Amino acid sequence: MALYPDFPLSTERLRLRPFTRGDVDGVFAYRGRDDVARYLFDPPLSREECALAIQQRTNQTGFLEEGDRIVLAVETAEDGNLVGEVSLIWRSVEARQGELGWIFHPDHHGRGYATEATNALLELGFGAADMHRIYARCDARNEPSWRLMERLGMRREAHFREHGLFKGLWDEEFYYAILRDEWLSLRHA
Amino acid sequence: MSSLRLPIGTDNLVLRPFKRCDLDAVRRYHILPSVQRYVERPTRYEEDVAAAIAIMCSQVDLHRPGETLTLAMVRKDDAVLVGHVSLKWSDATAGQGELRFAIDPAHSGKGYLTQALTAMIDLAFDHFRIHRLMVRCDGRSHHSIKLMQKLGMRLEAHYREHALFQGEWDEELHFAVLDREWRPNAKVQELHARARVA
Numbered sequence: 001m002a003l004y005p006d007f008p009l010s011t012e013r014l015r016l017r018p019f020t021r022g023d024v025d026g027v028f029a030y031r032g033r034d035d036v037a038r039y040l041f042d043p044p045l046s047r048e049e050c051a052l053a054i055q056q057r058t059n060q061t062g063f064l065e066e067g068d069r070i071v072l073a074v075e076t077a078e079d080g081n082l083v084g085e086v087s088l089i090w091r092s093v094e095a096r097q098g099e100l101g102w103i104f105h106p107d108h109h110g111r112g113y114a115t116e117a118t119n120a121l122l123e124l125g126f127g128a129a130d131m132h133r134i135y136a137r138c139d140a141r142n143e144p145s146w147r148l149m150e151r152l153g154m155r156r157e158a159h160f161r162e163h164g165l166f167k168g169l170w171d172e173e174f175y176y177a178i179l180r181d182e183w184l185s186l187r188h189a
Numbered sequence: 190m191s192s193l194r195l196p197i198g199t200d201n202l203v204l205r206p207f208k209r210c211d212l213d214a215v216r217r218y219h220i221l222p223s224v225q226r227y228v229e230r231p232t233r234y235e236e237d238v239a240a241a242i243a244i245m246c247s248q249v250d251l252h253r254p255g256e257t258l259t260l261a262m263v264r265k266d267d268a269v270l271v272g273h274v275s276l277k278w279s280d281a282t283a284g285q286g287e288l289r290f291a292i293d294p295a296h297s298g299k300g301y302l303t304q305a306l307t308a309m310i311d312l313a314f315d316h317f318r319i320h321r322l323m324v325r326c327d328g329r330s331h332h333s334i335k336l337m338q339k340l341g342m343r344l345e346a347h348y349r350e351h352a353l354f355q356g357e358w359d360e361e362l363h364f365a366v367l368d369r370e371w372r373p374n375a376k377v378q379e380l381h382a383r384a385r386v387a
Contacts, residue, residue, distance in 0.1 A: 092352065132350060133349075133351060157349065158363065160346065163283070163285060163321060164280065175348075177351070
């Protein structure tokens with residue numbers, strides 16, 4: 001199954017669209033920050049690294065095979081401000097599994113943008129991409145992140161303690177997941 | 190790492206490396222679907238079991254990450270092989286290990302796995318200096334779940350329908366224990382024993 005959705009995906013206040021070369025400054029504004037990078041695998045990115053990342057992302061707009069990812073810029077519908085990014089990775093074709101991810105600029109936190117944008121991606125995952133289960137992970141100390149997953153109706157499936165090292169320290173990690181049936185019943189509730 | 194001394198004795202068992210002549214005993218349980226779930230490669234036929242034993246025979250120590258130590262559980266009284274336990278050293282930097290086990294259903298329910306796994310956990314933490322040990326099991330395997338709880342392992346993960354196994358949605362549990370959580374009183378007991386000898 002190949003999936004190349006029509007963009008942008010629109011929500012009440014947001015537009016989710018592929019990245020373009022003009023997004024470098026907008027992405028650097030949040031990916032360059034220490035507080036944003038704290039729980040990400042990457043360290044804070046330089047402007048050049050942001051430009052490279054965006055170059056990759058301009059092609060990450062569809063699913064053709066396992067491991068493919070859709071990475072979208074999130075901008076406000078009203079004034080086109082870039083507020084963050086969301087991603088959906090096709091983790092298993094056979095078992096129809098996906099992984100959800102998001103990064104938002106701290107200046108735009110607390111307005112429900114992340115909830116709105118990730119909800120749109122769950123809709124894409126369970127809808128057009130026909131996934132059976134979508135999961136997401138976060139550092140156990142990253143409370144805003146797991147609170148968001150709970151708002152989305154995801155269940156905490158795993159709490160790993162010291163199962164690896166992360167940035168030189170013992171890692172503690174949460175996994176959250178939602179099954180298609182659970183998502184459907186939430187939507188109809 | 191100091192040299193490993195085998196076999197290891199428990200109350201009722203001897204844990205020793207595998208031998209090629211263990212084929213008949215291993216075949217009794219290795220081809221069962223419940224065992225197949227966690228073996229590295231499927232063993233549907235006798236030839237497969239023989240190949241699996243050849244691998245298990247070579248897994249006699251841990252020298253580098255990625256290696257596995259596999260020991261046969263042999264009953265002291267009558268030298269009957271009742272199952273096996275293995276320890277995989279999965280990561281050196283973070284000191285991670287994974288335990289696996291299988292028992293012949295004809296010999297389950299007698300506490301053999303509790304003895305064997307306790308000995309393997311001791312070995313992992315004391316001898317191999319592992320930091321965290323984990324065990325995976327099927328969400329429907331009530332015996333394994335009870336066993337993990339009895340050993341004092343924490344439930345860390347409960348995956349639902351995260352993969353397909355033999356055409357069915359899979360449910361998988363992860364249990365784990367950290368070195369400092371395992372027998373936190375062990376040092377006190379050691380001191381006590383020494384005082385008594387003196």
